[in-house]
Amino acid sequence: MDSSRNRATAPEAAEESNALTGRTEDLGSAVEAIKGNTHVAVLLLGDSGIGKSTLLESVVAHLRADVTPVRIHGSPSLTNVPYGVLGPFIVGLPVQEATSQLAVLRTFWSRLEEERRATGNPLLLIVDDAHDLDEATAGILVELAAAGWAKLLVASATRPGLPEPLLQLWFEGIAQRIDLRPLTQRQTGDILARALGPQVLPNVAEILWEASEGNPLLLNGLIDDAKSDGTLLQRNGVWLLTRPLNSHGDRLSDVVRRQLLRRTPEERQTLNLVALAEPVSRELIETMVGEDPVAVLIEHELIRVTPSPHPQLRLWHSIYGDTLRNLISPARSLQLRQSLLRLMDSEPTSAEGLLRQVSWSMECGAEVDDRQLLRAAVLASRLHQDDLARQAAALVKDPDLQVVARSVTARTLFNTSDYAAARDILEADFAQGLSVAVLLTGTLMWAAVQAALGHPPAEIMARAGALLAAGERLAAEHPEDAGGILAATRERYATMHAMVFALAGEYSEDAGGAADPGPSGNVLEGAFKLALESERLLVQGKAVQAFAAASQALESAGAGHEELYFLAEFLVARAAAAAIHGGDWKAADTLLAGVTAGPGPNLISFGGGVHAAHGIILLYQGKAAQAMTTLSAALESLRLADPQQLFALTAAMAFAAAAEVGAKDKAAAFLAEYEAAPRAVSRYLRVLSEMEVVYGKARLGNYPGAVDELRALGRPHGDGSTAGLEFDSLALCLALGDREAAARLLELRPGLEGPRAAAICHYAAAVSTDEAADHLEAGKACEDAELWGFAALAYDAAANGYRSAGDTLRERMALSQRKRCLDRADSVAGQEEDAATDALGLLTRRERDIVALAVRGLSDRQIAAELQVSIRTVEGHLYRSYAKLNVKGRDQLPGVPTS
Structure with missing residues (x-):
């Protein structure tokens, strides 16, 4: 009865694997429920394209040897025809008995018994698209399941949902309901890694995840279309996005066409109008097409209503917009535009509405006022919609x-x-x-x-x-x-x-080296002066004060500067530099997360800088292998767009990381990249780049003057005015084994700020005394600062000291701690998250559902309403979850951000 599995081609098998990403637990739960004695049915519910049918087929494949599968498929054309989908099973039933439930049940059961006797296995009725079943057929299926004659495996869209008889099985507790959730960003990354390989820029997964909203069908369509049109391509082994996603490729167009075929003409017109004008007034659309098609599309989650005093409509999946607009002919588009404009009494008030109206007008060839074109061009450029910005700007006629x-x-x-x-x-x-x-x-x-x-x-x-x-x-x-x-x-x-x-990064170096002391004439000038002051403080080793100045600049600058759209990212880079120099990894991650939270195109422009910053953090922490991979990927992104001019710095850091792990060929390639690139604009970053290059050359060997060169780079003026630069140079000298660097670090120690400087100076103090106990304490300090490389060096020195003293027990302890630090340095990104996932594995499925909602911030009452259980049940599950996870409350649950 189930021959479809034999027809799967390799690409289809890969797509199935992608669709099952994140569904392993759902698969296990469904199989267990079918095999068990508690449930007579398994109900798989989710949005269109979420992977219900694929999961259904996987469940059948796992049960193939134990059941007799019989397939029934809901059909929208038979929704109002009693027993319509059972036609193939009741062909011998006399016409006069076709509406009799008893007669249909008897005939249907007779046919099923033939199937069961042929295999000798229990019956499993597999029902796909159950939301399209008629009530009478649903009643027959429930009768069979309730009587124990067959089990049901049912897949249905969440909207409009299951027919009442099938839903009743769940209410009665004899059906297992599994709601398929959208993919997480990490699961999207897993799909990309399986489809493309491990070298995929993180911003690619983030952009595709946001665009697809975690829907596997849309995600696969986006991936295929992006590869076909060159938006997603591989450079030097790294997959990256070269421009914003095109959401009207062949795969997505096919998905949308199939959606449209199921809609009535009135519903298709509604979708077209919303796609062309979104966001658009609900009242306006209902005036044109009526209330019923709008209500149906909202119920089926194809369009959504924005909560506001004047409700507006937009497509549920934003990526459907370009596809729908591309399917509408220019003549039809112009006709709809004229019909809509006749009813509109004002221009759009939102930026998105203005861009859509101007874009729609240009697509139709309609005349647009110069000032409206210019407003749209400015808005589009601010949102990194560069093609639209250029098109609108080119049409402006006023000199x-x-x-x-x-x-x-x-x-x-x-x-x-x-x-x-x-x-x-x-x-x-x-x-x-x-x-x-x-x-x-x-x-x-x-x-x-x-x-x-x-x-x-x-x-x-x-x-x-x-x-x-x-x-x-x-x-x-x-x-x-x-x-x-x-x-x-x-x-x-x-x-x-x-x-x-x-x-x-050029500031005055006279009379204390203060930046321009004059008063600021405006907000922008003040922000730039603060940024410059931040860099001056950073060079002096005042990382905490530098971070405060850059943060103040970021706060005072505000947002919305039309010409300096990159101002916020520039200031974030200065603040992140201070946080990274000081070793405040949490603050740096928070700043960088703010950039990645922006729109997808913004990630294409500034994502390379974010990846570079993450790579530098990894390098400073001693995770050289991870740093090399991250920085290598960042370089490919920076080739496309580098508004902060970070390419040379990134290449230098990548060279140092490659040298650290002994990857000589890669190191040579990174060094060539650095030498061919224009130097970083910022003086601090230029010097830092030169230091990392010298360090990398020393790591590769045969570079005897490295320590002297590093010391000179740290003291460009020959005095102590650049303690921050000198700290960076001496830290590299110390890592190279230069014990004399320790004494100078201790001299600088009182004026340095930040946990990174404190930990490395702690190690320098241990080097000066060369006492095993001091090295052990320094190792702990470096561990606390997450400087795994220096921690390993300290523990190694401690082990040597204890070995010389004949203290075998403490030597073994120090060596064990050294190995732990080296393991952390060599760990793969994401292993910490895996630990949290493993902890969650202690919970039952219901406990995990409740914990997930608690993590999202829902109250006990809201969770109870969401899952249709009592508040007491929620409280009990949370109490048991806390005990299993060894936490005291909600704020310590895995996945809850810490303040």
């Missing part, structure tokens, strides 16, 4: 507005690191405006582009003097506004000055 439009185009080029092309556009308009607004347009981006191209701050500001001259010219031409014009241009010049010096 004055074209200057702003060209600056938007330059910004989209900056997004992809095409700085030369951005410069050519901005240079033509720089200091050329006939009004102060036009004169200032694009000036900050112009300065950022000059910095990205490697021009020093003094040179940039000398050329920026043309802006002041243009302001004076404009003031002379408009004496009535002269004061305002001169003030605006001077303020912009001051902001540019603060920005280019902050980007370069």
Whole structure:
């Protein structure tokens, strides 16, 4: 009865494996329930494409030798036909008895008995798409199951859900209900690793997970389409996204077409209207198509309603939008647009609504006002929708507005690191405006582009003097506004000055080395001065103060700066540098998580920097093998977009990591990358890169001058004004075995901040005394700071000391601790999460469901309502879960973020 399994091709088998990712527990529960004596049915419920049918087939495959499978498939065309889907089983039934439940039951059972006698195994009725069953058929199936004549394995969409008779089995406690959840981000990563290999950039999994919303069918469609059109490709063994996802490829289009075929004409028109105009007023759509199709689509979770005083509709799966729009002909799209506009009494108020309306108009060839085009171009560029931004900007006709439009185009080029092309556009308009607004347009981006191209701050500001001259010219031409014009241009010049010096990390080194002490003329200038102060403090070894200054800059800068859309990421990078230098890994992770929480395209532009930062953390912690892999992947991402100019730093760190693990060929390749790349814009990062390169060369051997060179890099002025840089250089010297570095580290110790400096100086103190007990304490301090490499060095020295003293017991203890640290250094990313997962394995399925909801923040009452159980039941399960997991309450449950 089950021959479909033999027809599976290799790709289908791979897709099934993908769909079963994260479903192992569900599979086990279903098989156990069918084999057991407690339940007569297993009900698999979930959204369309979530993997119900695949799981159903896997359950059948596991039970094949023990059951007689009989398949029944729900059909939307037979939903209102009593016993319609049972037609193949009751063909011999006289017409006059076709509506008799008893007659149908007798005939159906007779046919089933023939099947059962042929195999000798119990009957298993397999019902797919059970939401399309008619009530009469559902009643027959329930009769058979309740009587113990057969067991049921049922798959159904959550909406509209199971027919009442089947649902009643669950209410009575004789059916096992399994609700299939969307895939987690980690499970999405597992699918990608299985489909593409282990070298997949983390942001790829994150973007695909967000786009698919954890739906395996949509995920597989996105992967196939992205590979086909070159959006997802492999470079140097690393899979990455080269641009935002195209969500109207062949696979996704096929999925959407099949969804549309099941809908009525009125429902299809509703979906088209929502796709073309989303977010769109519910009242407006209901005026056009009526309330019923909207209600059906909401119930079936194809569109959703935003909670607001004026409810708006949007597609349930956002990636359906491009696909649906691509399936609508331009003529039909224009017709729908005109129909909708006749009923609209105002323009969209949201940014998304404006972008959709302008995009829709351009697709139809309709005329759009210049100012609306420009607003859309600016918004699109801010959201990294570069193609839409360029298309809208290119259509602007007003000469004055074209200057702003060209600056938007330059910004989209900056997004992809095409700085030369951005410069050519901005240079033509720089200091050329006939009004102060036009004169200032694009000036900050112009300065950022000059910095990205490697021009020093003094040179940039000398050329920026043309802006002041243009302001004076404009003031002379408009004496009535002269004061305002001169003030605006001077303020912009001051902001540019603060920005280019902050980007370069060049601060005044006279009289205490304070950054420009003058008052800030505006928020941006103040933020840049704080960023520069942060870098000055970092170079001095004041990591905690540097982090506070960068955090203050981030807070004061706010958001929404049209020209400096990258300001927040720039300031995050400065704050993260301080946190990483100081060894505050939690603060660094929190900052980086804020970048990855942004929209998918933002991850493509800035994701490389995030991966680089994670790689540097791993390297500092002593996890060189992991660091090399992470930094190597970051380099591939930075080749596409590097707005923070981090490529050279990343290549240097990757070289040091490869040298650390003895990967000579990879080290040579990373060194070549570093030497060919433009140096980092920031002076601190440039010096740090040079240090890591020297360290890597020493690790590879035959580089006798490494220690002297590192010391020189740490003291560029020959004095103690750069204690932070010197600390970095001496830490590398200490790692190379230079014992003399310990004495200087202890001299610097009182002025250094952060757990990393404290732990390494603790080790330096132990090196100075060379007492086994001191090394043991230093090892513990380095462990606490998660510096596994230095901890292993300290424990190794302790073991040697105890060995010399003949203390075998303490020697073995130190060696055991050394091995633990080396194991942590060599551990694979995610093993810590595996431990939490293993702990959760102690719980029953119901306990895990309740714990999962508790982790999401639901109260006991909300959990009870969600799972349709009593509050007392929830409290009991949580109490037993706490005991099994050895925790005291909700805040300690695995997966609960700590404050």
